[in-house]
Structure formats: structure tokens, C-alpha cells
Amino acid sequence: MSELDMLVIPEQIEDGDYVIATYYLQTGRNVDIVKKITSIAVEQTTGTWVPVPEETPEVREKHVAKVVSIHEIPGYEYEVPGGVDTRQWVFQLAYPAVNFGPQIPMMLSTIIGNISMIGPLKLLDIKFPPKFLAQFKGPKFGVEGVRDLLGVYDRPLLNNMIKPCTGYTPEVGTRLFARAVEGGVDIVKDDELIADPTFNPRETRIKMYMEVVRQHYEETGHKVLYTPNVTDNALKVLDNARRAIDAGANAIMINYLTVGISALQGLAEHPDINVPIMAHLDFAGTMYESPISGMSSHLILGKLARMAGADMVVYPSPFGKFPFLRERYLQIGNHLNNPWCGVKRVFPMPGGGVMPNCVHAIYRDLGPDCIMGCGGAIHGHPMGPVAGARAMRQVIDAAVKGIPLLEAAKEYPELQAAVDAWGVMDEDENALFDIKG
Amino acid sequence: MSELDMLVIPEQIEDGDYVIATYYLQTGRNVDIVKKITSIAVEQTTGTWVPVPEETPEVREKHVAKVVSIHEIPGYEYEVPGGVDTRQWVFQLAYPAVNFGPQIPMMLSTIIGNISMIGPLKLLDIKFPPKFLAQFKGPKFGVEGVRDLLGVYDRPLLNNMIKPCTGYTPEVGTRLFARAVEGGVDIVKDDELIADPTFNPRETRIKMYMEVVRQHYEETGHKVLYTPNVTDNALKVLDNARRAIDAGANAIMINYLTVGISALQGLAEHPDINVPIMAHLDFAGTMYESPISGMSSHLILGKLARMAGADMVVYPSPFGKFPFLRERYLQIGNHLNNPWCGVKRVFPMPGGGVMPNCVHAIYRDLGPDCIMGCGGAIHGHPMGPVAGARAMRQVIDAAVKGIPLLEAAKEYPELQAAVDAWGVMDEDENALFDIKG
Numbered sequence: 001m002s003e004l005d006m007l008v009i010p011e012q013i014e015d016g017d018y019v020i021a022t023y024y025l026q027t028g029r030n031v032d033i034v035k036k037i038t039s040i041a042v043e044q045t046t047g048t049w050v051p052v053p054e055e056t057p058e059v060r061e062k063h064v065a066k067v068v069s070i071h072e073i074p075g076y077e078y079e080v081p082g083g084v085d086t087r088q089w090v091f092q093l094a095y096p097a098v099n100f101g102p103q104i105p106m107m108l109s110t111i112i113g114n115i116s117m118i119g120p121l122k123l124l125d126i127k128f129p130p131k132f133l134a135q136f137k138g139p140k141f142g143v144e145g146v147r148d149l150l151g152v153y154d155r156p157l158l159n160n161m162i163k164p165c166t167g168y169t170p171e172v173g174t175r176l177f178a179r180a181v182e183g184g185v186d187i188v189k190d191d192e193l194i195a196d197p198t199f200n201p202r203e204t205r206i207k208m209y210m211e212v213v214r215q216h217y218e219e220t221g222h223k224v225l226y227t228p229n230v231t232d233n234a235l236k237v238l239d240n241a242r243r244a245i246d247a248g249a250n251a252i253m254i255n256y257l258t259v260g261i262s263a264l265q266g267l268a269e270h271p272d273i274n275v276p277i278m279a280h281l282d283f284a285g286t287m288y289e290s291p292i293s294g295m296s297s298h299l300i301l302g303k304l305a306r307m308a309g310a311d312m313v314v315y316p317s318p319f320g321k322f323p324f325l326r327e328r329y330l331q332i333g334n335h336l337n338n339p340w341c342g343v344k345r346v347f348p349m350p351g352g353g354v355m356p357n358c359v360h361a362i363y364r365d366l367g368p369d370c371i372m373g374c375g376g377a378i379h380g381h382p383m384g385p386v387a388g389a390r391a392m393r394q395v396i397d398a399a400v401k402g403i404p405l406l407e408a409a410k411e412y413p414e415l416q417a418a419v420d421a422w423g424v425m426d427e428d429e430n431a432l433f434d435i436k437g
Numbered sequence: 438m439s440e441l442d443m444l445v446i447p448e449q450i451e452d453g454d455y456v457i458a459t460y461y462l463q464t465g466r467n468v469d470i471v472k473k474i475t476s477i478a479v480e481q482t483t484g485t486w487v488p489v490p491e492e493t494p495e496v497r498e499k500h501v502a503k504v505v506s507i508h509e510i511p512g513y514e515y516e517v518p519g520g521v522d523t524r525q526w527v528f529q530l531a532y533p534a535v536n537f538g539p540q541i542p543m544m545l546s547t548i549i550g551n552i553s554m555i556g557p558l559k560l561l562d563i564k565f566p567p568k569f570l571a572q573f574k575g576p577k578f579g580v581e582g583v584r585d586l587l588g589v590y591d592r593p594l595l596n597n598m599i600k601p602c603t604g605y606t607p608e609v610g611t612r613l614f615a616r617a618v619e620g621g622v623d624i625v626k627d628d629e630l631i632a633d634p635t636f637n638p639r640e641t642r643i644k645m646y647m648e649v650v651r652q653h654y655e656e657t658g659h660k661v662l663y664t665p666n667v668t669d670n671a672l673k674v675l676d677n678a679r680r681a682i683d684a685g686a687n688a689i690m691i692n693y694l695t696v697g698i699s700a701l702q703g704l705a706e707h708p709d710i711n712v713p714i715m716a717h718l719d720f721a722g723t724m725y726e727s728p729i730s731g732m733s734s735h736l737i738l739g740k741l742a743r744m745a746g747a748d749m750v751v752y753p754s755p756f757g758k759f760p761f762l763r764e765r766y767l768q769i770g771n772h773l774n775n776p777w778c779g780v781k782r783v784f785p786m787p788g789g790g791v792m793p794n795c796v797h798a799i800y801r802d803l804g805p806d807c808i809m810g811c812g813g814a815i816h817g818h819p820m821g822p823v824a825g826a827r828a829m830r831q832v833i834d835a836a837v838k839g840i841p842l843l844e845a846a847k848e849y850p851e852l853q854a855a856v857d858a859w860g861v862m863d864e865d866e867n868a869l870f871d872i873k874g
Contacts, residue, residue: 043758045603045630047602050813050817050859051817052600052813052817053822054601054816055604059604062604064604098636099604099634100634101633101634101635103669103670104670104695105668105670105695105696106630106632108720109692109695109717109720112723113692113720114759115722116719116720116721116722116723116726117718117721117722117726117753117759117761118722118760119726123723163484163489163491163492164483164484164491164492164496165482165483166482166500167492167496167497167499167500167501192546192550193482193536193537193543193546193547193550195537195538195543196538197535197536198538231542231543232540232699233540233699233703234542234672234674234699235672235674235675235699235700235702235703235707236703237671237672255542255543255546255550258541258543258697258699259542259671259697259699260696260697260699260700262669262670262671262695262696263670263672263700265670265671266670266671267672280546281551281554282546282550282551283545283546283549283553284553285552285553285554285555285730286549286553286560286723286724286731286732287723287724287731289553289554289556289557289727289730289731290727290729290731292727293723294723294726295723316554322551322554322555323554323556376489379489379491380489380490385490
């Protein structure tokens, strides 16, 4: 098979049998780029560094990755200017889906397995044929299902992470939980740093928290979801989730990137797991932070989480404590929440320093179908957690009604106290005033 | 709790209750480094971006990470020279093990979870207290156990990856398998790119390959292990492994980084999985390739794989097709194979372009307790796979006896043919001649 035989014209393979991966690559000046990229295509499918006898033309034809495009950035044509020692490329490979079937681990091994180790190469995107995607069940609840459970349809939801992150007892947790619930949060999640430590057993806290949920519903008719963290060794998470549900949990959470994305899929697809699943982002930066290696944040926190069946995904807000580009957070919102071949929509939940002063911006960016992920702004509110939750509900309502923050704050002392404590956001700069570094 | 209270003198916490993580960090010139690092310590344990009421002094004392050391690289004392805009730091945090318990996912969420997303920070190492480590079972077989199964004690083992990587039928695979076995390999592994595709069902191929193993043993008394790839969604790998063993497999393999490190641990700890486990490295580069984010290769491919119970780990050779620093490959060998608080030793298996001309170097570097991971050099040998395997066995024996490659090649036509095809290695340069890029 010649190099030319491995190049294809894109329209020619749009028959649904290929998963198309887009990569960034850096090379030296004198690279033979077609040779290099066809070698990568062979390496990730049929071949190795020398010709082997059973890599027949027929095997190649059916199973080798095809080179869909190679673009130099910028697109030199008549010469590579003097002084350019590093050249940059975007290229696409089409992998026969039959090589790995409808599962995430073998797909990742194929698309970004060994080639994750060839130097400056980053996986930018994966495009799935709809009939491949149809083999994944996706979210069991999705945006609509979670809304139905809560009976809330007309505004962004409010989630609270209990703070401190860890180190407290179920009794302390129950006090904090009850305050957040009293203040009007829709969802309470465990922090990603607490799962089932000796000082705070998961089932004990589930029973205590869910009793608060039950009482609160009886008294007010307001429904609350609680997502206990079932993170554990991969082969234990299903059992943990079952026990959590048996103990009364009406949702669960998993640190899906330290356990493995497919463990999330296993939970979402299992008939016993009849509650929504929140997927937490921690560890994602190990794979996405490098601009020239690893894989894009919107794949890890967007498409792959949605395929695997997350109902809600926690991911970085660009307005808070983590440095994160606004365009990245919008792209993740796009991949979670826009129509995608019939796969249910997922609630994006920006978190990490979300407070009243960025709610208008998040609502403007993501619309009503998002969850405000709010920890410190509730539990660290100067008037206490009940007021902290109320301030967040007040500002969410103001954003939906189109009332500016400072105007709404005049009506609500809780919101005014938050503004006094943490300032307002300079939207032009996408930066925050008065936030502790 | 003041900043000073969060700093500790290292000896003071060496009581076995803390897991100590070492990080690399880049900052701007005007950073307040003590404030920044104590903030990280709080973020990854008890706290968030604002003080919260239940983060009491007692909670902080018991559960916050302690700052063990902060070193600037290089170590400016009286001034930061003009023109230095980026400063580099190595620092260590001690995490109370009680926060996460003896499991890898919650430990990674704590040590490199949210802070994987704060910008230029790389996890360089983790040091475990022996009593924490003792809660992990580690490898079930290890170097000694695998040697006992094979009855080979005096030389590096020879593994063959069947090539092509994927796209072939069980019948074709069986032919290739039989040739490699006839040539004298000790272990045959599936390629990481084949698991259970429609065109080559795993159990079908196991039965056919293991019949070859049985016949070969009857005829020659030579034992061979076969590691079918059980990679799949995390919640399916245990069942896959059980079926593989039921079908006759005497070992298994898993792409442990696309499934999740703890899935490997789940297999290794399970009483039904009474065969050695080979852990394949693909996807590792997504986490280790960046010099300023993610985590070190020797953690992912060394300590964590050993804790999780791999008996053999495939990892990049510095002499082959992947760019990899020799010091990194030696460090992985160290972490897998040197004494470590009673955790069984693991076979390091360098792979990716291993051929006869680098066997002497690998033997010199890793000693007898390693596995030569050899794919194309066997199936792409000019005289065929039987000769390819023989050439590898010949050069392994020569290395053990201290006979130089070219001298041994004079005695063995198979080895001479390999030398003729692929040249010799320039050891001074750590580079190879005549290898297809």
C-alpha cells in the first residue's frame, strides 16, 4: 500500500464506518510529513516499525487508519521561510470502528494509545459516526430527566459542595447539608475529596442527609438531590453505588477520571443504577493542560463524559479559582448540552469559585440548562450557609429575569452581603476583583 | 492556622501517617510562594477559596496537607536576578493518608485532582509510608512467580507481540503464534490494539493459541505464557478475565491506563484471577509527556502499576521507535524491580522497537530480571518469525554469557540475518542506525 493509497478524500469515507480523530503535531523543519503521518496511521492500527508478512494488502485495506487531511499551520506552499525550525500541523486520521467496537478503553488505546508517547502530539477532537454513537446508551436522565426529578424547569439549578472538603464527621456534614437545603439549593454533592473515609462513612452520612431531604420536602414541597461520592477502585464502584442507593441516595457522584471513564459508563448503563450520576472533573488537567500533548479538555469533560452517560458534569468555570479559557468552557458546554445525534443532553456544571457575581455571566453563556456549582460562596457567606444559598437563588432568579446584579442586591440583604464580601466582576476583562488568589 | 503552622520540618511527620507528594511548579517573578503553596495544600484537603466555618482548627490540624519543603531551582537567596520572569520550584506536601484510605482513585483525586488544572504544575513523585503500602496486595506472582510458572531462572525472558497489531483472524494469529513459540519465546502477548473484535473473538483465539502451547510443551517441555487482552469497559474486565481463564489462558493483559489503574488492582486482588497480569502502557503519554503538567512516567508506569498488582509492565525502551530518555526507563526499572518494602518485584518489559541489537544494552541496564518485548523483530525477521524468535534467544544467551553481538552473530545465521537487516547500535550515542523513523 503506497502512501497515496493511505490518503483519502474526506467525503469518500463518510459512510459511518470510521471514527475520525483530529491531532496537533509539531515537527522539525525537514520532516517528511506524509511519511510521518502515514507511519502513525499504520502504527495505531495494523503495523509496526518493520513490514511483517501477515500485514497483507487485504488487512491493510480493511483495518488501517486512513489519512483524511494534513494541514500545515500556517499553510506554507512555495517555501518554508528561513528561520522556521519548528513546523506545526493539524491532521486527521479515520479509524475503522470495527477495530475497537463500541467501548471507550479500546477506542482510546487506538486513537491516543502508543502515539501519546511520540512527542509533541495532542488529540484535539474525535468525530463519531452516528451509527457508532448509537451503540452507546448515553445519559439515563440527562437535562430533562434531572429536571423532572426536581420539578424545576425554568432556571439554572443550584448545586452546593459541602465545605470543608474533608475531615468532618457525618454530624457536622448534616448540619452544613441542612443549612444549604434550607437556603434553597437543588442539589448537594460531596466534595471530590471525600468518599468513604473512616471518620465519615458514606452510608452513615447518606442516611442522615437523606432524612434532612425527606423532612425538608414534607415541610416545603422542595425536592433536593444528594450525590454521595462512590469513588473507589473500579471494580468496587457498582457495589458502592448499589449500597448508596439502598441507603437512600437519590443520585450519585464519581471522580470518573481517576477511576476510569468506562466505570462511569458501567454505572450509567446498569439497570440497578436508577438515579442520576454526577461526574467530577478532578485529574482532567493531567491529560489536557499541555498545549502540545495529551488531549483536549472538551473531549475529556465533554463528549466522552456524555457518551459514557454522565447526567451532570462538573468542570472549571473561567471566572473562578482555576485558570481556564472562556472558549474552552463554552466548548465543553456545547459538547454537553447541544443536540448530538439523539444522545441525551447533559447538565454542564461550572465550578471552582462560582459565586453570585459570576451567575449573570454563566447564565448568559450557558442559558437556563446549567447548574451553578457553588461551595465556598455558600458555606463561606458572611451571614452563614442559609444566607449563602439564598443569595445564589436570588441572583439566579435575577439573571433569568434580566435584572442586573447590583439592582437585585438592593432588594436582598443576603445578595448584598455577598457583593460586599466578594465584589463584582469586571465582565470586559473576564476577571474578578477581590478574590483570594 | 497560620502559614507557619502549615510548614513542617520533614522528620517531624515521618510517622507513617502521611503520603508525601513532590511537585514541580512554575510561577511568575512576583509570586508569594509560601502563600501559593499553603493555598494548594488547603485546596487539596480541607479548604476552598474562602474561609468556611466548619474548617475548624481541629479539622485543619488532622486533615490539612502539610508543607514539607519548598526549594527554588536554582536556589536564589539574596536576590532574584533581573530578567528572570519565570521562577521554578520543587515542593513537597504531606497528605494525611486517612483522608483517602488505601485506594488509588481517591489518592490521585487528592494528590493530583483539582490541582492538575492550576497551570504549570507536575507531580514528580509520591512517597508512601510502609504501613500504607502494606494495605495494598501488590503483584500476585511478581518476578519469582512468573519465573516459577515458566521454569526459567537464569536469563531475561522473551516476549513476542503478534504483528500485525490487529485486523487478522484467529487462524492467521494461530499461525503467527505457533511460529513465535517454535522459535523459543517465553510469553506471547496480544497487541494492545486487539481485544475482542468481531473478526477475532478473544475466546476463540485463546482456545486455538493454548492448544499450540499444550502441543509445544508436550513435544519440547518448553512452557509458554499467553496474555490475551481483556481490555474493556471497567465493569466488564473481571468477567472477561474469568472467561479468558476458563477458555484456557494462563495469563492476561490489560491496557490499564485507558481502563483505569484501579481496575488492574481489582483483577490482581481477585481470588479468581490466578494467573499473572501484564499491564500495557498505552495512553501513558497523555499524562506524562508534558514537562510542566501531569505526572512523571515512573509513577504511572512504575510505582502505581506495582502497587496495583501488575506482574509485568510494558513500557518504552529508549532504543526504539518512541522517543524516551534513558534515565526515565532506568527509573521505571528501578521502581518496578528493586526492593520496595516487601511488595513483590515486577518484570519490566521494555518494548517498542526492541530488536537483537539492543538486547546487550537492556541486559546491561536492567539485568536478568527483565522481559525483552519484541514484535516486529520477530515477525518481520528476513528469515521469518521462527528465525526471528531464535535470533532473539541467541542474543539473550550471548548477553548473559558476555559474548558481544557481532561475535555471537558469527555462530548463528538467524542472528547474523538480523544484524544484516537492522544494523548494530551505536551505544555511545544511544542511537540506532538503520531504523525506519
